Amino acid sequence: MRTAFPRSPVALFAILSCIAFSLLFWMILGRPHLIVEAPDRRVQCVSYTPSNGDTLPAGEHYRLPEGLIARDLERLHTLTNCVRTYSSRSVNRDVIPEAHAAGMKAWLGIWLGHDPEENDREIASALDLARTYPETIEVIVVGNEVLLRRDMTAARLIEAIRTVKQNTSLPVTYADVLDFWVRNPEVAEAVDRVTVHILPYWEDEHPVDVEAARTKARETLDHARSLFPDKPVQIGEIGWPAAGRARAQAVPSVVNQATFLREFAAWAHTTDVRYNIIEAIDQPWKRRQEGTVGGSWGVLDAARAPKFPMAGPVYEWPHWERGLGASLSGLAAGLFLPMAFLGGRSMRNRYWVLVTLAGTLSGTVLYLFGVQALEFSYGLGGKLRAVLLWSLALAGSVLALYQLTGGRLSPRHRRLWRLAVLCMAGYAALAMGIDGRYRDFLTLGFLFPALTLLLPSREEDTGSQPDTGPDADRQGPTEAWLGLGIVIFGLLGIDSPWNLQALAWAGVCLALGYACRPAMALEWSRFRSALSRSR
Structure with missing residues (x-):
């Protein structure tokens, strides 16, 4: 017919x-997902890089809208009482006094790279902040994945760590994935704490799904503690992306991110571990280097809106x-x-x-x-x-x-x-x-x-x-x-x-x-x- x-x-x-x-x-896509709640609806600490979202927040001439850091910390204070920075210069330097004003703690980062003069300026700026805000700074992180990036040798890194330790009474650490702590155990002898990054999504050999990732994170932490029994071990980065491509069984999504973070926070609350979530706010500028997934690790989106609550149902497609x-x-x-x-x-x-x-x-x-x-x-x-x-x-x-x-x-x-x-x-x-x-x-x-x-x-x-x-x-x-x-x-x-x-x-x-x-x-x-x- x-x-x-x-x-x-x-x-x-x-x-x-x-x-x-x-x-x-x-x-079905819009259905609510019931997930374990984070204790007190909070996490311990979050990585925070002040940014307008569109450009790499680096360089002495980088500018932010007036009052942005204070507004960001005000929002983040409802989720955490601590932020981790990765540099002590440019706009990152302004985070510490704003955290002090907000009554928050901070992991002060020192960015180390190829340039010795830039490294010296980073260290000098960090030590100045440490002298001014010792009650705000919880720990100084001397270098972030420097060995992984091969920007420095272990000997040069240890020299930088010792320079900082000689000029402050605050705890000093270095942050990297566990493999590079294993390859360079002498670095552990130079620090007060061992800081490891645990990112199951980026696991090169066997990326696992979000359910297995929780077990993977616990096993990595236990392994680190067994390797360095004389040092406190803390987690410098742990998280899950909310968007981007799947890697094997590791699938980025809002529900998976909420599941991983909330269940990890609940587990960490029952054990003696200090941890930092990566990251506070989505960084769209990272998409240029790492695609969609690189800019999608925040618990807040680029507009500073929460992607999910720390308690109650979570929606992938609200x-x-x-x-x-x-x-x-x-x-x-x-x-x-x-x-x-x-x-x-x-x-x-x-x-x-x-x-x-x-x-x-x-x-x-x-x-x-x-x-x-x-x-x-x-x-x-x-x-x-x-x-x-x-x-x-x-x-x-x-x-x-x-x-x-x-x-x-x-x-x-x-x-x-x-x-x-x-x-x-x-x-x-x-x-x-x-x-x-x-x-x-x-x-x-x-x-x-x-x-x-x-x-x-x-x-x-x-x-x-x-x-x-x-x-x-x-x-x-x-x-x-x-x-x-x-x-x-x-x-x-x-x-x-x-x-x-x-x-x-x-x-x-x-x-x-x-x-x-x-x-x-x-x-x-x-x-x-x-x-x-x-x-």
Whole structure:
């Protein structure tokens, strides 16, 4: 049966089913999660780097809005009574007097690097603060992951530690991951406390899920205590990101972040351990270096709003109604766009079912990818990239609906579209395959563009001869090699068989490669012919 608008029971059932499943999907995403509460709804200490959020907070000429540090500490004081800094100069120096005024404690950081003169200035500034605010500063952290970054040798680091210890009565420590304490045990002899960083998400060998991460953190702490029984061991950084790419089973999310931090705080309350959470406030400027995940470790977002409470239910999608609206908008597009494409012509009911499903899915995908694009965009270039990728996803959604209604692009436009999709997907797959540590998976962005390449062209639909003009002949090898590269580098992006994000991305890459199979087969035939002639 053909109709210009879906009136059959099957089509109406499909519409009602899409509405029901959309509602169920978003209600599940927006459901409350009940998690162990943090004791007194507080944590011991948090890393705090004063920043406007957009630029690296470094250099003597870096400026902040007036009163920003005081306002930040006022907000943080509801969550903690302590902040950790990483430098004693520039805007970081101003944190200590503001913490003193707010009645808070501080772990004073000294940033050490390659430049000896800069290191001397850092040490001098820190010692000046230590003399002025000894009751505020709980411990001086001389260097942060200096050995991990290979900025200094252990001997030079010990020299800096001793310089500080000779000029203050405050406790002195150094902060790094446990591996570098193990490799350089002489550093432990020079400090008053051993400070270890425990970040299960960044575990290089075996990133674990949030449930196993709690056990991993406890085991690491116990191991550190067994290695240095004569020194107090404290945790300098511990946390979980709220957004970004998954690493094996380690999945960033607000619920996972809340679960890890609240349950760790509850456990730490029952044992004798001093710890610091990384970090107080999201740092969007870190996205340039570490992708979405790098800027998403804060318990407050960049606007200084709490991502989750320290007690009560936690929501991953608190505004899930917006997503439902996007899904239903996609459903509406799936119903009304085909009528515009058909121009008064009728369409079989089974195709109405397909476009209804595709429309609902497109609305859902575009909303989810839009949220992801907002997270990974940083700076003008990042924002333009996000707009370009989202526009590609939108064009793919509209084109898929157009193709499902029987519409077909001209051979020339189809070649241009395929080339655009494959070039962008090829770059994304290459980047993920060889340098994917800090990159987000763009599965949702390429889902519908991949579908449009899999749907039959007019020539395939009608059985007529495909376009064989000079442009098509030139594009064939390009498409073949792009398709092959997308498949290879898409598979290289799989870091673990348990990483569902990586597997989904590889699936989209395989679909794009499958769409290129005619060109790949033709190129293989040409290669074999050339090889046989050379013999």
